[in-house]
Amino acid sequence: MEHFPAPLEELVEQFAKLPGVGRKSAQRLAFHMLGQPQEACERFARALVNAKTQVTCCPSCQNFTAGGLCPICASQKRDHSVICVVADPRDVAAMERAREFRGLYHVLHGVLSPMQHVGPDDLAIQPLLSRVAKGDISEVIMATNPDTEGEATALYLARLLKPFDVKVTRLAYGIPMGGHLEFADDATLMRALEGRLEL
Amino acid sequence: MEHFPAPLEELVEQFAKLPGVGRKSAQRLAFHMLGQPQEACERFARALVNAKTQVTCCPSCQNFTAGGLCPICASQKRDHSVICVVADPRDVAAMERAREFRGLYHVLHGVLSPMQHVGPDDLAIQPLLSRVAKGDISEVIMATNPDTEGEATALYLARLLKPFDVKVTRLAYGIPMGGHLEFADDATLMRALEGRLEL
Numbered sequence: 001m002e003h004f005p006a007p008l009e010e011l012v013e014q015f016a017k018l019p020g021v022g023r024k025s026a027q028r029l030a031f032h033m034l035g036q037p038q039e040a041c042e043r044f045a046r047a048l049v050n051a052k053t054q055v056t057c058c059p060s061c062q063n064f065t066a067g068g069l070c071p072i073c074a075s076q077k078r079d080h081s082v083i084c085v086v087a088d089p090r091d092v093a094a095m096e097r098a099r100e101f102r103g104l105y106h107v108l109h110g111v112l113s114p115m116q117h118v119g120p121d122d123l124a125i126q127p128l129l130s131r132v133a134k135g136d137i138s139e140v141i142m143a144t145n146p147d148t149e150g151e152a153t154a155l156y157l158a159r160l161l162k163p164f165d166v167k168v169t170r171l172a173y174g175i176p177m178g179g180h181l182e183f184a185d186d187a188t189l190m191r192a193l194e195g196r197l198e199l
Numbered sequence: 200m201e202h203f204p205a206p207l208e209e210l211v212e213q214f215a216k217l218p219g220v221g222r223k224s225a226q227r228l229a230f231h232m233l234g235q236p237q238e239a240c241e242r243f244a245r246a247l248v249n250a251k252t253q254v255t256c257c258p259s260c261q262n263f264t265a266g267g268l269c270p271i272c273a274s275q276k277r278d279h280s281v282i283c284v285v286a287d288p289r290d291v292a293a294m295e296r297a298r299e300f301r302g303l304y305h306v307l308h309g310v311l312s313p314m315q316h317v318g319p320d321d322l323a324i325q326p327l328l329s330r331v332a333k334g335d336i337s338e339v340i341m342a343t344n345p346d347t348e349g350e351a352t353a354l355y356l357a358r359l360l361k362p363f364d365v366k367v368t369r370l371a372y373g374i375p376m377g378g379h380l381e382f383a384d385d386a387t388l389m390r391a392l393e394g395r396l397e398l
Contacts, residue, residue, distance in 0.1 A: 004292065005265035011250035014243045018228050027289060029217050034250060034263070041251040044213045045244035051210035051233060052240040064233070066204035090226060093203065 008034065060131065062107040062124040064089045072096075072104060079103040081138040083131065085157060087111045087145065095143065103141075106131065111144055111153040125157065132164045142170035146191075207233065259330065261306045261323040263288045271295075271303060278302040280337040282330065284356060286310050286344060294342065302340075305330065310343055310352040324356065331363045341369035345390075 004012065008030060016026035033041055057063065058070035061083075065071070072078060072092075082103030086092055092105050108123045132140065140161055144150035158168045173191035175184050184192070203211065207229060215225035232240055256262065257269035260282075264270070271277060271291075281302030285291055291304050307322045331339065339360055343349035357367045372390035374383050383391070 004288070005254055005263055005269075007246070007249045007253040007265055008263055011246040014246040017239075017243075019231050020224070020227070025219070028219070030250065031287075031289065032218050033247060034254060036251075038251050040216075041247045044216075045247040047206070047210040047213040048232060048240045048244040048247075050206045051229065052235075052237050054206040055204055055233060064204055064207055066206055070204075088230075089203070090230065 057107075057109075057124075060127075061105045062109060062127055063092050063105055064107075077102075081136060082141065083128070083137055083139070084141045084143050085128065085154075086143045087150065087153070091143065101141075103139075106140075108144075108153070111149040112156055113149045120156070123153075125160070128157070129160060132161060132166055137164075137166050139167040139169060142168065144170075146171075146173055256306075256308075256323075259326075260304045261308060261326055262291050262304055263306075276301075280335060281340065282327070282336055282338070283340045283342050284327065284353075285342045286349065286352070290342065300340075302338075305339075307343075307352070310348040311355060312348050319355070322352075324359070327356070328359060328363075331360060331365055336363075336365050338366040338368060341367065343369075345370075345372055 011030040011033065012023070012026045014026075015021055015029045016023050018026075021029070033044070054066055055064050056067055058065045058068075058073055060069060060073040063070045063072070068074075079102050082101075083106050084095060084101055084103055085106045085108060086095065087108050087110060089107055089109075092107060095101050095105070106124070106128045108125065108128075110118050110123050112118060112120065112123070128140075131137065140157075142154035142157065144154045154170055158170075161168050172195055173188065174195055175181065175188065175192050181189070210229040210232065211222070211225045213225075214220055214228045215222050217225075220228070232243070253265055254263050255266055257264045257267075257272055259268060259272040262269045262271070267273075278301050281300075282305050283294060283300055283302055284305045284307060285294065286307050286309060288306055288308075291306060294300050294304070305323070305327045307324065307327075309317050309322050311317060311319065311322070327339075330336065339356075341353035341356065343353045353369055357369075360367050371394055372387065373394055374380065374387065374391050380388070
């Protein structure tokens with residue numbers, strides 16, 4: 001039990017609930033906020049409530065958006081016949097940074113994980129099937145992480161998509177750009193070899 | 200520029216303003232809060248505003264408190280003739296954890312630092328002098344950190360307190376309990392030798 005007044009203690013506790021923030025860090029953050037002007041605290045408080053109330057999932061791709069269709073789904077400049085399936089909204093941001101993909105996305109909001117009790121009903125799989133069932137989709141690109149759960153999820157979805165007349169692909173595995181062969185793990189090297197391309 | 204909706208982006212920015220929180224961590228924290236129930240976000244938001252509005256400085260010792268005299272200054276069980284001067288409210292918490300000191304505190308809210316443009320007027324020095332001037336104080340213990348600025352602040356205060364009939368002491372320097380001689384730095388060893396006690 002620290003000797004802090006109750007409202008300060010409560011703020012420390014709230015910070016300490018954040019992932020990766022221990023009690024010492026939480027104290028530091030709470031004291032930092034106490035040192036800020038009233039307006040800064042209120043702005044932070046508003047941001048917390050607004051993010052939760054105003055951010056919704058796009059009814060089409062399930063990515064986070066501020067109400068209605070997300071800007072990507074609403075854009076006429078994107079290729080509406082290709083869907084890139086990702087686990088997380090942050091993956092959409094990563095793909096967009098690469099400025100290579102011009103199609104649409106579908107955010108699953110997780111991956112299948114029997115260990116964590118995440119089953120197909122916990123992910124945005126039905127909305128993806130509905131999108132594909134409507135037709136007009138030529139290709140679905142699986143872009144889940146290349147780990148056990150991401151792989152399993154991609155394979156599961158590929159099987160579900162079989163009945164539809166749609167090409168299902170996935171991102172290439174290989175040596176990352178700027179990476180060194182000597183530091184690459186065996187599995188990556190094996191996949192890079194399997195996926196070798198003609199020059 | 201990430202592709203997040205504005206309210207989410209705003210929350211990421213607020214988290215990123217915290218000390219030691221980079222943009223990647225801020226994203227992780229913002230996404231974590233989005234995954235929490237509405238009630239959790241509102242409670243966090245309330246804690247931010249309440250801490251700022253309800254936490255005040257004790258009119259006597261300047262420690263943070265929830266209005267009025269702090270519990271330590273108000274306690275009849277403490278020795279009101281001894282004042283321990285610390286730089287920060289967290290130092291009070293540290294001292295209280297040690298359960299050794301039974302006097303009162305005085306929180307300076309910083310240390311003298313010409314480099315950071317912190318002068319005597321930026322610290323709670325006048326309130327300390329007023330407390331000592333009222334009499335009834337037998338000893339003032341300097342417990343600022345044993346670094347350059349903490350030392351300078353302690354010496355400065357000791358000089359200011361000279362005119363008053365009060366004993367001014369400071370915490371002992373030495374090898375920390377559980378510490379190893381071989382890992383102690385030269386300055387600490389020198390101070391430990393200077394401050395050696397008879398067994």
